[in-house]
Amino acid sequence: MKHILKEIYxxxxxFFYYIKWFVFIGLPILYxxxxxxxxxxxxxxxxxxxxxxxxxxIMRVVLKKKYCDIEPKKR
Numbered sequence: 001m002k003h004i005l006k007e008i009y010x011x012x013x014x015f016f017y018y019i020k021w022f023v024f025i026g027l028p029i030l031y032x033x034x035x036x037x038x039x040x041x042x043x044x045x046x047x048x049x050x051x052x053x054x055x056x057x058i059m060r061v062v063l064k065k066k067y068c069d070i071e072p073k074k075r
Contacts, residue, residue: 016048016049016052017052019049020049020052020053021049021053023042023045023046023049024046024049024050024053027042027043027045027046
């Protein structure tokens with residue numbers, strides 16, 4: 001059972017790593033530009049993609065800047 005859950009978790013990470021920008025940008029285009037009907041599951045996926053993009057921004061920009069500002073120890 002643990003092996004199956006790990007595979008599902010890994011597949012989910014890979015799927016959302018590559019598809020998050022398409023969902024984040026494409027869903028509003030579908031809703032407002034192409035009159036796509038509202039779907040609660042797609043709304044939840046959009047929020048999840050937004051959270052992943054926010055996490056990536058924080059990890060790459062904010063924390064990298066924080067660690068780059070630390071001066072190395074002098075010997």
